[in-house]
Amino acid sequence: MARMKFLCDADRCIDCNACVTACKNENEVPWGINRRRVVTINDGKPGERSVSMACMHCTDSPCAEVCPVRCIFQTDDGVVLHSKDLCIGCGYCFYACPFGAPQYPKIGNFGSRGKMDKCTYCAGGGGTEVSGSIDEYRKYGANRLAQGKLPMCAEMCSTKSLLAGDGEIIAQIYKERVLKRGYGSGAWGWMTAYYEGIST
Amino acid sequence: MSAATPLIESFRRPFALLAMVAALAVGAPALAEQRSPDGAFAPDANAVKEQELLQQAPRIEGRIDIPDTRESVLMQPAGRRWDYFHEITLHWVGAVVLLGMIALLTLAYLIIGRIRISAGRSGRKIVRFSFFERFSHWLTAVSFVLLGLTGLNITFGKVVLLPVIGEDAFSSVAQAAKYIHNFVAFAFVLGLVLIVVLWIRDNVPRKVDVDWFKQGGGFIKSKHAPAGRFNAGEKLVFWFVLGAGVAVIGSGLLLLFPFYMTNIAGMQLAQLVHAFVAVVFVAVIIAHIYIGTLGMEGAFEAMGTGEVDLNWAKEHHDQWFAEKEAGAQLAQPPVTATK
Numbered sequence: 050m051a052r053m054k055f056l057c058d059a060d061r062c063i064d065c066n067a068c069v070t071a072c073k074n075e076n077e078v079p080w081g082i083n084r085r086r087v088v089t090i091n092d093g094k095p096g097e098r099s100v101s102m103a104c105m106h107c108t109d110s111p112c113a114e115v116c117p118v119r120c121i122f123q124t125d126d127g128v129v130l131h132s133k134d135l136c137i138g139c140g141y142c143f144y145a146c147p148f149g150a151p152q153y154p155k156i157g158n159f160g161s162r163g164k165m166d167k168c169t170y171c172a173g174g175g176g177t178e179v180s181g182s183i184d185e186y187r188k189y190g191a192n193r194l195a196q197g198k199l200p201m202c203a204e205m206c207s208t209k210s211l212l213a214g215d216g217e218i219i220a221q222i223y224k225e226r227v228l229k230r231g232y233g234s235g236a237w238g239w240m241t242a243y244y245e246g247i248s249t
Numbered sequence: 250m251s252a253a254t255p256l257i258e259s260f261r262r263p264f265a266l267l268a269m270v271a272a273l274a275v276g277a278p279a280l281a282e283q284r285s286p287d288g289a290f291a292p293d294a295n296a297v298k299e300q301e302l303l304q305q306a307p308r309i310e311g312r313i314d315i316p317d318t319r320e321s322v323l324m325q326p327a328g329r330r331w332d333y334f335h336e337i338t339l340h341w342v343g344a345v346v347l348l349g350m351i352a353l354l355t356l357a358y359l360i361i362g363r364i365r366i367s368a369g370r371s372g373r374k375i376v377r378f379s380f381f382e383r384f385s386h387w388l389t390a391v392s393f394v395l396l397g398l399t400g401l402n403i404t405f406g407k408v409v410l411l412p413v414i415g416e417d418a419f420s421s422v423a424q425a426a427k428y429i430h431n432f433v434a435f436a437f438v439l440g441l442v443l444i445v446v447l448w449i450r451d452n453v454p455r456k457v458d459v460d461w462f463k464q465g466g467g468f469i470k471s472k473h474a475p476a477g478r479f480n481a482g483e484k485l486v487f488w489f490v491l492g493a494g495v496a497v498i499g500s501g502l503l504l505l506f507p508f509y510m511t512n513i514a515g516m517q518l519a520q521l522v523h524a525f526v527a528v529v530f531v532a533v534i535i536a537h538i539y540i541g542t543l544g545m546e547g548a549f550e551a552m553g554t555g556e557v558d559l560n561w562a563k564e565h566h567d568q569w570f571a572e573k574e575a576g577a578q579l580a581q582p583p584v585t586a587t588k
Contacts, residue, residue: 060293066314083315088323090302090311096295100311102323111332117403118420119411135420137427139403140507144517145335147328149320157507160431234296241326246300 051215052127053170053194054243055203056223057101059234061210064089064099068202068211072103075171075201076190082152084168085202098234101211103202104129104150104168105242112142112151122175126194127216130175131165133188138162147241170213171200220247299324307514319508331517335524339404343528350532354539361468364545366561374556375573382447383555389440395433397531399426404524434501441494451478452487457568467565478569486537493530497523 064087072078072085085103106129113121113129120135121142140162142151153162173180174189181192193200203213212219220236227233227249236247283294302309309323378386402410402423411419458481461467464474466482474480479487503511503519511519541548547561562570 060296064314069315081317083317083320086313086315086320088309088311088313088321090297090309090323092312095290095292096297098297100323111329114332114336117407118423119407119416120420135416137420137424139427141335141520143319144513144520145328145332147324147326149322149325149513159505160427230293232293232296235299237299238324240300241324241329 050125052217053106053214054127054216054219054239055103055105055200056212056219056236056239056247058210058212058223058226059098059100059237060230060232061208062087062099062101063208063210065207067205067207068101071201071205072168075193076169077186078166078190079154082154082166084150084152084166086149100237101202101206102148102150102238104146104170105148105238106168106170107147107242108244111145111147115141115145117141120175124172126170126172128170128172128194129167130169130172130189131167132176133164133166133174134176136164138164142167148238168200170194171198216243223247224249319513322513325513327514327517331521334521335404339521339524339528340408342525343401343404346528346532347535350535354536354544358539358543363543364467366547366558366564367470368560368564370547370561371559373559375559375562375570376555377551377557377562378555380555383552385440385443385447386552388436389444392433392437392440393534396430396437397527397534399430399433400524400527401531402426403430431505434498434505437494438498441490441498445491448479448487449491452484454481454484457481458484473564473567475568476566477572478566480565482540486533489533490530493526493533496526497530500526 066087069083069085069087073083076084078084085101087099087101089097089099091097106123106127108127110121110123110129112131113119113123116131117139118135118137120133121129121131123129138153138157138160140151140153140157140160142165143149143153150167152166153164154166155161155163169189171191172194173185173192176185176188178185178188181195185192191201198204199213203211206212212222223233223236224247233249240246283291285291285294299309303324303326307327308325310321311323313321403426406419406423406426410422414422455477457475457477461474461476461481464472467474467480500519500523503515504523507516541552545565547558548565551557559570562573
């Protein structure tokens with residue numbers, strides 16, 4: 050069984066934000082919610098790098114562990130999903146997430162954040178809705194994975210910086226790239242998310 | 250252009266040199282700059298690297314194009330550490346502290362038993378707490394119990410309650426509990442302010458408190474432990490409630506208005522302080538409830554009706570009773586003396 054992962058090759062990312070736009074459009078994400086974002090480190094300085102970041106679908110997902118109602122879980126493909134019917138909007142998943150992935154529709158004073166929303170790896174939702182149904186789409190967004198397609202962000206990436214797919218395959222692609230061009234700033238977030246980097 | 254040029258540059262400007270020395274002192278990027286074969290700066294080879302950034306700071310932050318400033322943090326591996334504290338440490342500490350306290354009190358009840366009024370009830374009453382004092386106490390007490398139960402639900406509910414009532418029902422309960430916790434908090438703040446204002450004067454430590462401890466705090470039947478209006482044990486509870494109360498209120502406000510006053514690390518710390526202090530708080534209050542009800546005859550009525558038996562007052566608060574009696578006799582001797 051495949052273990053789905055994301056990998057952002059920061060040496061290729063040009064901060065075009067097409068992944069962000071693709072995600073918002075594909076999943077009809079509400080205003081104020083960013084399931085994916087691009088962060089630029091050392092902006093304007095030599096060695097500046099941009100990294101596209103969303104839920105990394107971590108191994109031993111800290112969000113799932115801290116959730117007080119146990120509404121977050123990992124599928125057999127390694128995708129971390131959650132049920133918006135069970136979520137109480139406590140905000141703990143945001144404190145635990147190493148990547149700032151969980152999002153809430155409201156600011157959150159007095160605990161009124163609303164139901165958590167985050168990247169679903171374009172794999173629908175973790176609720177009781179039928180896979181691929183319109184109800185699932187309205188609540189969680191697209192279910193491309195069920196159709197055999199990868200997340201829209203990675204598919205739309207203009208420089209093929211953002212890779213999605215089975216962890217071993219995308220790690221291999223990244224290794225080959227680094228060997229060929231002679232440098233690589235690393236698989237951002239992999240050590241934290243999967244307890245393993247990619248040795249090159 | 251030689252590689253040494255920037256170094257010479259920095260010698261010319263004292264502040265740049267100072268900055269460089271400071272950078273070397275803290276061990277910041279002292280790594281050799283990589284250069285292309287022609288000697289030019291190689292931007293790709295010198296690109297920022299994740300592990301190096303994480304060695305310099307606990308979080309990697311950068312510039313973002315969206316308004317949500319929290320999202321400028323690209324990565325904070327500390328999230329996993331917070332997860333560990335919350336799921337492993339807090340669960341164990343909480344269980345040990347709370348169950349330990351209950352076990353301790355059970356043991357105390359079995360060994361010492363209920364502390365009786367040794368002279369028996371006199372049948373005469375003396376006012377210990379006014380209506381307003383009792384109102385303040387019960388406002389704090391009721392809100393504390395609600396906060397304690399709903400707070401424990403957030404940490405232990407998924408272990409204790411969820412398997413019993415199922416995930417849908419538990420989600421509804423937890424949602425309601427969250428709002429109860431967030432709004433009843435204000436009643437607790439008001440209650441705490443009231444009891445502190447009302448009782449801080451009588452809770453200032455005095456010499457008699459040392460004697461109270463030396464005499465075994467009233468738990469040894471053969472010895473009499475002297476006390477004023479509040480005995481040393483009550484004073485300890487008072488100051489603990491004040492300290493722990495300020496800690497949970499402060500951290501609670503940070504959690505109630507997330508990210509207004511602090512960043513992600515501050516939010517994690519606030520949650521940890523809130524949770525660990527609250528667990529100890531609940532344990533201490535369980536002991537307070539025990540001694541005020543089951544543990545001692547004649548104690549509950551002080552907060553119930555506000556009046557205590559004369560003999561109870563003499564045995565547990567002799568100095569307060571003496572003051573009270575002296576004052577009452579001066580004012581209206583017949584009424585209080587004979588009732």
